[in-house]
Amino acid sequence: ETGVTQTPRHLVMGMTNKKSLKCEQHLGHNAMYWYKQSAKKPLELMFVYNFKEQTENNSVPSRFSPECPNSSHLFLHLHTLQPEDSALYLCASSQDVRDTEAFFGQGTRLTVV
Amino acid sequence: GQQLNQSPQSMFIQEGEDVSMNCTSSSIFNTWLWYKQDPGEGPVLLIALYKAGELTSNGRLTAQFGITRKDSFLNISASIPSDVGIYFCAGGGGATNKLIFGTGTLLAVQP
Numbered sequence: 396e397t398g399v400t401q402t403p404r405h406l407v408m409g410m411t412n413k414k415s416l417k418c419e420q421h422l423g424h425n426a427m428y429w430y431k432q433s434a435k436k437p438l439e440l441m442f443v444y445n446f447k448e449q450t451e452n453n454s455v456p457s458r459f460s461p462e463c464p465n466s467s468h469l470f471l472h473l474h475t476l477q478p479e480d481s482a483l484y485l486c487a488s489s490q491d492v493r494d495t496e497a498f499f500g501q502g503t504r505l506t507v508v
Numbered sequence: 509g510q511q512l513n514q515s516p517q518s519m520f521i522q523e524g525e526d527v528s529m530n531c532t533s534s535s536i537f538n539t540w541l542w543y544k545q546d547p548g549e550g551p552v553l554l555i556a557l558y559k560a561g562e563l564t565s566n567g568r569l570t571a572q573f574g575i576t577r578k579d580s581f582l583n584i585s586a587s588i589p590s591d592v593g594i595y596f597c598a599g600g601g602g603a604t605n606k607l608i609f610g611t612g613t614l615l616a617v618q619p
Contacts, residue, residue, distance in 0.1 A: 438609040
């Protein structure tokens with residue numbers, strides 16, 4: 396238990412569906428992150444939020460839409476995804492963006508069919 | 509951009525053997541982290557290193573922050589079956605101030 400909880404753990408969605416991934420952290424951290432993990436690739440940073448404000452978007456397609464209502468919760472809204480978007484999506488948090496010790500959730504295994 | 513070269517890509521060892529893996533970079537980092545990821549789970553932080561030359565242990569794990577700040581290694585002594593997983597290095601506080609991950613080392617331990 397790392398203090399970062401992601402739901403759902405597994406998700407299968409069609410290319411025309413809309414779904415959302417949820418992340419919640421109980422560590423009192425102020426920075427939250429979305430990462431994408433594909434087979435045989437390094438972890439790819441997607442979005443960074445610091446004190447609820449988005450500070451980084453690593454050229455992520457608009458079919459991925461993050462939302463951070465408060466420092467403890469982070470969502471990733473998914474819409475009209477492609478099969479190549481199938482991956483493990485990991486949420487992480489740290490004390491703030493200057494703190495490199497990131498704690499990860501268990502991830503959501505997403506399959507786009 | 510910043511990249512980390514992690515080696516080896518995979519290791520298949522017998523229980524009880526010692527293991528060593530490393531990460532190198534062409535650029536400097538101020539922090540080196542080592543994570544372990546079990547199948548179907550997220551990465552779990554094992555060791556964090558903050559100072560060049562620092563040697564830190566966590567049970568059977570020992571990691572060092574290279575003196576040049578461009579490399580780090582992780583040793584696992586007397587491996588056991590539950591050491592199986594993918595080990596990732598990560599460098600932080602570099603030029604982009606982002607956490608950059610290596611490609612991982614897959615460890616398999618035969619009882």
